[in-house]
Amino acid sequence: MSTWPPSEDTGAPERPAETPRLARDTTPENPWPLSKLSYGLHGWIERAPAAWVEGQVIEVNHRARVSYVTLRDLHDEVSVSVTMFKAEMSRLERPLERGSRVIVNLKADLYVKTGRLSMIGRDIRPVGLGDLLERLERLRRALAEEGLFDPAHKKPLPVLPHRVGLITGRNSDAEKDVVRNATNRWPGVQFEIREVPVQGAGSARAVVQALAELDAMDAVDVIVIARGGGAFEDLLSFSDESVLRAVFAAHTPVVSAIGHENDQPLLDYVADLRASTPTDAGKRIVPDVHEERLRIAQARGALDRAVATMIEREHQGLETMRSRPSLAQPDSMILVREEDLDRWRSRAWSAVNAQTVRAQDTVAQMRARVRALSPQQTLERGYAVVQTPDGSVLTDARDASEGQDLTVRLAAGELGVNVTSRTNRQPGDH
The missing domain is CATH 3.40.50.261 (Succinyl-CoA synthetase domains)
Structure with a gap:
């Protein structure tokens, strides 16, 4: 409150000129009359606009001409008392009940004589299901x-x-x-x-x-x-x-x-x-504890069966392995390898022996060819080698001179000869 409206607006009685016009000018020595404050508040509240509000009805009291309705906020612990006149209430299709949600047009009003603030409901509308x-x-x-x-x-x-x-x-x-x-x-x-x-x-x-x-x-x-x-x-x-x-x-x-x-x-x-x-x-x-226990029992049974199946499978695998010849008669593996070694030894001996025989035959044949081509073999067939005193082999009669001493080599032994004559006759000539 900072100003005081004119008296013609509020209807307040005339006061001495020395009365302060503004609230801030009042002092303990120069106060306002209570009526001036009430009329001032009334003027300001009269100027406040009406407002539509929503709330829940928590109490309804009907009188001859008016009804007193207590509204509570939908969320906060705030409530107000609303005065509704009979004309407004008569417009409702159904009487108000506790718990109803309503929308009300409220206008604040201050009763000057008692300083009581009240809320006047000018219109009220129930919130219907469609609105909600x-x-x-x-x-x-x-x-x-x-x-x-x-x-x-x-x-x-x-x-x-x-x-x-x-x-x-x-x-x-x-x-x-x-x-x-x-x-x-x-x-x-x-x-x-x-x-x-x-x-x-x-x-x-x-x-x-x-x-x-x-x-x-x-x-x-x-x-x-x-x-x-x-x-x-x-x-x-x-x-x-x-x-x-x-x-x-x-x-x-x-x-x-x-x-x-x-x-x-x-x-x-x-x-x-x-x-x-x-x-x-x-x-x-x-x-569900019963279902969980049943599931645990089923899971345990499945695990038991799985373990038993695995053990049986492994047992059969061991039996199969034990029945194999390599485990049932382990020495058979050694005997087979021994037979293989004997066979391979025999084959190796045969191969080496055959190779040796072939090589011996080849050597004999080469020896025979060498012997057939050797001078000694030629001499043994009746031929002879004539050599000059210096050891040279005489192959042409013209290279010898009469009276020359020569050496004749036979297959066995040598002869010393003297050239008495010589001719140019060739092999095959008569």
Whole structure:
């Protein structure tokens, strides 16, 4: 408050001229009259425009001419009392009920005499199912474009969670269904339960806070958000944008188990796994101990059979190897090699002997040829060699002179002769 509107605008009575015009000029010695402050506030509030607001009806009191409606914010713990006149209320097709979502045109008003601030409802419109569906569809498309529903962002659930976080209503059937079915399937599972409001104002914020708390706990392996069935409006908290973004940002896998099979809040699209009901969630977050024991027994039997088959196969292989001649009669290998050595020795001896015989024959033939061509053999056939005194062989009679002494070499012995005559007769001449 910094200025004071003219008195003609507020209807305030005239005051002494010495009264300060502005609030900042007032002092303990020169204060304002209380009426001036009230009229001033009234003037400023009158100038404030009306606003359309949305809220949830938590209380309705009807009087003869007016109705007093208490509205609460859909997310925060904020509420206001709204005065609705009979003319406005009569336009509604159905009477207001607690829990209804409405849109109201509000205008603030200050009653000068008591200084009481009140909110006057000039128009009120219930939020119908079609409006809610249209809003949810717009939100669904926006979040889908951002990628919050992309399967690539879905985190796999652990095979065997040791501790399960559960967000549900206080002492609800959904809690009992999840705990009972999960415990029946796996008795060793443990739960970290957070009981929160699951409908109405503040429920979305409570779910987000519980989710953040469980997500920060390292011992929690998976988080289940569960609620039983209800009207469409009762499940709106699980289509709240703050809840959806918190689930998408969580590091721990989140399972949505809201309502019945046909109920499908937007949480089902963002969660890492959608369970059709809380009962279904209890069955899907943990394995069945009986099935696992059966599988272990089957796996153990398969291992036993595989080991037995392998041992039998190896045993047969050993028997086959032992039955082979090389192992049954190992000396047979030596005998075969011994026979091979004898055979090869005999063949080598035969080959060397044959080669030697052939070489001996060749030498004999060469010896015979050499002997046939030797001078001695010629001499033995009756020929003789005539040599001059100097040892030269005389081959032409003309080379000898009469009276010359020559040596005649026979096959056995030599003769000394003297040339008495010589002729030029050639072999074959008579």
